[in-house]
Amino acid sequence: MSVRDGPSAAGRVFEDLDLAATDYAARIGAVTAAERAELRERFVELCLPFAGRLARRYRDRGEALEDLEQVARLGLIKAIDRYDPHRGSFTAYAVITVSGEIKRHFRDRTWGVHVPRRVQDLSLEVGHAAVVLTAELTRQPTPAELAGYLRLPEESVLEALESSAGYAPASLNAPAGADGSVEFGDLIGGADADLEAVDDKVTVSGLLLRLPARERQMLAMRFYGNRTQAEIAAELGISQMHVSRMLSRALSWLREAMLSDTLPRWEGASELSDGHGMEVRIVRAGGALTVLVRGEVDRDTAGRFRTTLRQSVSVAGADRLVVDLSAVPLVDAAGVTALLDAAAAAAAAEVELSLVGAQPLVARVLGVSGLQSLLQPPG
Structure with missing residues (x-):
């Protein structure tokens, strides 16, 4: 059949489109622009039933058949305008072009939520496989059966099934109550404790x-x-x-x-005079040089405490050296080391050293550290 047979050829069920395409391509090169337009129109009309059959393959997928036919016809025109008879069958080329146009329509125009192209195409394949297997098994196929039918990993099928929910997502403004007074979005979410x-x-x-x-x-x-x-x-x-x-x-x-x-x-510590958790004052009275300590004696303050005690030993002279610990709530290992150092320095300088007013916790720590002999009971 050739294009010259006219529009009446469009009513035939089986068209030899490859022969018609070859005849069309041979004739348009030697005619005027007006004649070329008329030949193109006749060839398009001849191919319209073919485009309709391709569109009907994708019916019952949420899109009106009329819309799919329009998309298929657009793909058909692209195939006719781009066809090169030296590159093979027109029918095969048209099937690929029209099907691609329809799939692109589903991918770009019908999905309510953006989904990657790979997953969209896979979702279409899984949907088609589900229809075939449902007819064969008389039940809904499992993901494993779909994966076996499509020869794909089960994880890919599960991804496609999950993403298919993004094709037509439910509206948050859809009525959910019996009387329509409650919207679907009102039933989702709750108080955010973190917020x-x-x-x-x-x-x-x-x-x-x-x-x-x-x-x-x-x-x-x-x-x-x-x-x-x-x-x-x-x-x-x-x-x-x-x-x-x-x-x-x-x-x-x-x-x-x-x-x-x-x-x-x-x-x-920030309220003490030096900002380091300890305050030290030295008082000389009644034949004694008294070191008054207030605050915690720990790693941060033990260095200054030891320096003060060493200086006190060196200036005590004939006076007794008394370390008043009544305002010290805690002495750690560094503080104990400072007192042991002071005790050794006082013994070398033959200065009498005593520790007075130690609170019970501090007294126990000093007692087990070898300073029991220097402790004086509270006066």
């Missing part, structure tokens, strides 16, 4: 900056590093009890600061 805690987190972040560096370090190690008190004590070179007291003091201050409009007083 409600944003204000508290911001407030705590600002308050943490007002704590001394050592307290901030301990809080970070405990609650962000998930370290135990024993691990913190070992790393900082202090006792676990000291760590527990400092953490408790810092947390109590943060809790009080969160609940009050004004910052509470920090009963810690």
